[in-house]
Amino acid sequence: MSEELQDEIEAINSIYGQGCLVPSSSEANVYVLSPPGESSSLRIEFPPTYPAVPPVVLGTNSTGEHGKRGDAARELSLFCQAVSTVYQPGAVCLFDAIEELTRLLESEVPKETQHEDTSHEDDADPQLSAKSPADSKQISMQEPPWIMSDPFVELKSTFVARCAKVSSTEEAEAFLQHLLSTDKKVRTATHNITAWRIKGPNNTIFQDCNDDGETAAGGRVLHLMQLMDLWNVMVVVTRWYGGHKLGPRRFALINQTARDAFVKAGLVSENPSKKKGSGKS
Template structure:
């Protein structure tokens, strides 16, 4: 063992703890051997240990990383990951004639911290996406139709007015609008729509809202997000802004696999507004009317 290697072994064990760098038990101690094999325990609670072979000419030549002595217990593939990262770190810091093991270990630690930060960021983004709910219903299949004892085949189809179909980043949006006189009729119309069209029954979201005047000055309103967070409330708010009564709107979205973020709410409201205007239930100027009232 060269004096440089001996000093480096002592330094690493003093910094990272005894046992960080120890001779291999199957060391070849024959006079003909031109190398020395050590076991390097990488820093970290679940880090792997590696087999390193130091040539007698070290540090003029770099040590060879033979493989893993013991793989990390953290997760599958961690040993191969640690081995690859350390080899890259060693290749980055080695300079002929200078000891490199401490620098290689520090570079390994730095790279692993970067990977950990990336994983945490990805998990956070995935968590945000899950909380956001966009695309959450993409694989749920067809909805069940709840029509009670209703014979949909004998029923007169609801007088739906369709909006323009809007496609953006593989997602498709369309609105169905109908005049209704009671919450029961609104629910029946929705179930008939699901029964009559398999594509709508299998859509990612069918977002609904209705606003109905009742007798004696009573009124009824309701909405359903159908998995598209807060979208139903936005539709109901649109009906209020446009001063629409005795009507319902169903906005269907087929999710295409590309998240649209907040943009999807603008598209949902856009097709809903278009359907309401086509049905003669508003002129699209609800916001302007409300602004004038507030002056």
């Protein structure tokens, strides 16, 4: 097994859950992929020279008990299409292929079914918990006044931050839910790291953060806000994983992206002695 494939397997299982990509019990170089939220599992062969050559999609492995006849064939066809779309010689492609499959499937699903799928995602993630009718009214509010950073890209991982002025924790939570409910690309990102600091009545102080699976990232962003003495503001740093681990470097990129949003919002001054990130390091 190549080092690239070993890293990709570890990354896929860390993003989508253990068991998403596992070796076949009966075939060498063949893995079983269970795309998140789909009923069909797929058998994929990784040639010894992968990623110099593309993976080979062999067929379906199984269909869940709730799958309908024809779903497996449709998902197989769409995944083959996804692989052919995203694969580039020399670069691992499975994460991009899974995301492309998700996009293709969602583009085919009626609006009623898409709403049901979103509710299922909500159950799986504390940030996307099922909302009451009152919460739904909050989500249908006017677009929050987001100020966006420039995108920062490293090893195909992309980071974008949004910040907005907020006056209460309820407003901060409503802004976050609105973003996740109305922006499919953000909702399906690998991580949406959030932090806010709010001064309430009677000198009460509210500070909170959420890693969204990127361990310790939320606390680091909150610490950045503390160092900048920012109040009554929230930030959401979105990361789309690019298939390559960044190690501790990812925390610097997360904070760099958050700071860029704060600068663009006029909350802090750009340091003239430092060059602004070009988007690649």
